[in-house]
Amino acid sequence: MKQDISDIVQKALERLNAKWGVALPDIEVEIPRDEAMGDIATTVAMRLATLCKKPPRIIAEEIIAEIKNNILPPSSSLEKGERDIFDKIAIAGPGFINFKFTQKYFHKGLQSLLEEEHSSLRADIGKGAKIQVEFVSANPTGPLHIGHGRGAAVGSALCNILKAAGYDVQKEFYINDAGLQVKLLGRSVYARYQQLLGNEVPFPEDGYKGDYVEDIAHDIHTREGSRYLNTPFEECGEALTDYSYKMMLAHIGDDLKDFGVVFDNWQSERALHEQGKVESAIHTLRSKGLIYEKDGAVWFSATRFEDDKDRVVRKKDGEYTYFASDICYHKDKLDRGFDTIIDIWGADHHGYIPRIRSVLEAFDLPKEKFRVILIQMVSLLRHGVPVQMSKRAGAFITLREVIDEVGPDITKFIFLTRKADSHLEFDIDVAKEQSAENPVFYVQYAFARISSLFRQAEEKGVSDQGSGIRGEALAPLKENEEILLIKKLLQYPMVFEGAALACEPHRITYYLQELAGVFHAYYYKHRIISDDKGLTLARLGLCRGVKIVLDEGLKILGVSAPERM
Template sequence: MVISVVEEMRLALEKALVEAVRKAVEVKELPPVELPGFVVEVPREREHGDFATNLAMLLPRQARMAPRKIAEVLIQNLPHSTRWLEKVEVAGPGFINFILDPRWVLEAVPLAVNRQADYGRVQLGENKKVQVEFVSANPTGLLHMGNARGAALGDSIASILAFAGWQVTREYYINDAGNQIENFALSVEARYFELLGLEGEVPEGGYHGQDIIDTARRYIEEHGDKLLKVDRRVRLETLAQYALAEKIEGIKKALADFGVVYDVWFSEQSLHDAGKVDEAIQRLRERDFLYEHEGALWFRATSLGLEKDEVLVRNNGLPTYFAADIAYHMDKFNRGFDRVINIWGADHHGHVARLKSALQALGYDPDTLQVLLMQLVRLFSGGEIVRMSKRTGQFITLEELVDEVGLDAARYFFIMRSADSHLDFDLDLARTQSNDNPVYYVQYAHARICSIFRQLKEQGRQAPNPKDVDIELLREEAELALARRLADFPEEVALAARQLAPHRLTRYVHEVAGLLHSFYNIHRVITDDVTLTDARLLLMEATKVVLRNALALLGVKAPEKM
């Protein structure tokens, strides 16, 4: 089955080049050569042709000829039957550029219409298992802007990888163990006391948000003051369990409202309870990567090229967060994932190398772990940075952002820039219902196409069957330019999957929308010429398919009316 017109053309040109080499050797214009691993690719600049190859530049040593001369020989021996080939040129030091009849891209139009939701799907992953872990914020408060960016990126990357042939698991790591949970419990206890008219004090390193007060108030509404009379350890454990359950439920709801649903919610505490932290430590000890110093247990990271060793178990006998993280990643690979992707804040930069070194020490390939470091988000309104929430008096929450600009704008804006770029989120622009707003611009293109088909239905006509359409009636420059970008969609999906770069699809879909608007402003779709109308309707349907599929990968709706 043909999945990509671009890939089909690339393979045809590769085959033609192999045949050209064989023929050139046969007629003794080239000496016998062993075919190197050459590429045929789409040049970055379209003036260099539709495709280009480096084959001639890889043969000089074997052929004992200059690359440009080899390129000329290959061009002379290309099969005359190569479809759509209009012109071939030698460029630069020996590149061969292929210029095709512009109509070669038209085959993508019926292909997109026939494949519908599967158009653009590729098979890079070969059904291998990949886990994408993202957000994983401490369950001690509300989700903020940085969490929102991680949610949009992680969910889109997971969708793209699934569309590219991977078995994807979305996972959230709940940090429900360690000092932050103790401080969390102490903070809720302090507010619990205060609300009951007693003296309470939030500890140093504790949590001061309004949400902590709200949690304590809800507990009192449900259970009263009965915790005043119990042992303090029981009180802290009870409040911690209540507050954690409430916060985790709130996080789940906020993320679900943001279009993000996880397959697995993994508890850090479960690693300790199941003995998996001890198991990871024992495995490192057996492989001679641990030593004791001043009562603590250290990981010998310097033996793997790092600048310093790391503590795994403190001198009080408690394992560090790093020890739990090693156990967590060991568990990931023990669950059978071929590849693990983490999306972290840029402040975790120093943790990447030491975690990879620990995986190497455990006997795993460290390259099977990929970490995307996500830069900060700045929120702007009226040209000024917005720092504080009107409701909580602290940071802007995920829920507040979605209330302000809507789900689609929030998702789209967070994905517009690569993860390693700082993101300035313009609230005013995100609210704007105009073509200046990029998500509105793209969604309007889809809605515009839907309006054409409503108009067709009002006239009592039906959309054409692709097999009955003479697609080569599309000859206008605007038509061919749009068809060319539709043909690129599977390639764009493949690149976004390889690079873990959903921002490529926002850029791509914006270009498709621009080409659609340009075409629409110049040409009528429904005309008196029935055969031309059918061809243009098929082009519109193919464009609608691409816009819808691309937006779905980004977690953004494709509205039929605006």
């Protein structure tokens, strides 16, 4: 729909520009707010006004005349051409050009949806460009919490969108398996293990206090018995630490899997060190004169770029910082040949962005290739009361608990009903108890209703398959609600494109709710299966179109599309 208008207007503009001789602006096309104004509109005349130094309405008139006289197929006959595609082309307001399509146009649009199915809903924006999205990347020092869940839902949906938009997408989880935090987990497990066996060693200050730490200790005891009892941490710490974080990592992987999120690659931070990549990246910076020593530590001159402070890469104790691995990691990602790398972070890490951008600049890597999506905090509520979350104290609600209690579909859908960068209130009881009022069911119910229709049609021996919804078969669709519904279906590609370009999955969520709404209204008002076979087939065709688009959208969100409810 958008493409058709863009093409037609583009042709008209190119012809007219022989006379104007200006730099043509992009043709922006939008859905008018009010249905009555038209099906689609362009603002290009207003944009041209300053360029051509003419009033926008005059320009709009010229464009319309050009379209009617010289562009529209199949002949120069204005009446005929207009009848095939447009009911009306009109100027409105300050210079909008509003297009109103014919029923025939909508029938054809539905027909190509039915013929091409999902492929007609995707686009080739990416043209095979390699893009990598890194998300979740939770420290393997504890279970995933609800904030990670939001990141997982958004990241996964975004990847689905980008794939459908023709990008070659890789989903990556970065494992922070180096550094102090995993060591602290090891110490915590060590202490619990000793305590379990009656050796009351002190629990580390700021250690991880969650029950899962004891679980790991128990697990080690059942597998390996008491062999580490009274062994100093210096001797067995490494083994315990390794075991512990790998265990956590396995749990994280399981949680994600049950949430319906899978990764293509798990990149270990340790591996970067072991392969000498961290050292070599720092070395490269040093050779560029961007590394210096001060106070016994090694620093990166980030202030030469856009950061407001220089940053330590190697601590006084000789250990590399997390930032050092991150320097290496981001360079490495681009070295791996990705055209774009997207990092999805918790919004509390926003201060980190200038640092990484500085790094890319330091390596002469184009920083436009690096994009960050920030995920705002989730406030978890129970009965409208905030649940306080503190990881260190061990008092928090895990993603696992939420999935078990509320279910993955509802959880994901709620995460995806808001822009990533805006706060989200997640009330477990509202999500669960009022599940009938939950928007996810509204959308799924539309899908289930249609599925039910097809089952019944089949029982009555009516099938839209085989008999073929082609050519004139869709002509009986004449009701307002039917045209409205087709129009909604044909808007999907516009919404999808917008979601892909802006990296905003929530647009799909909103669209699906609207589509379901239009469908429910239609379903209530008009009977699909009737004695009129031609009409029944046409309406089933329309329903199949809705089903295809609902299916596509739900797949992108990672939410199931049930045949029955």
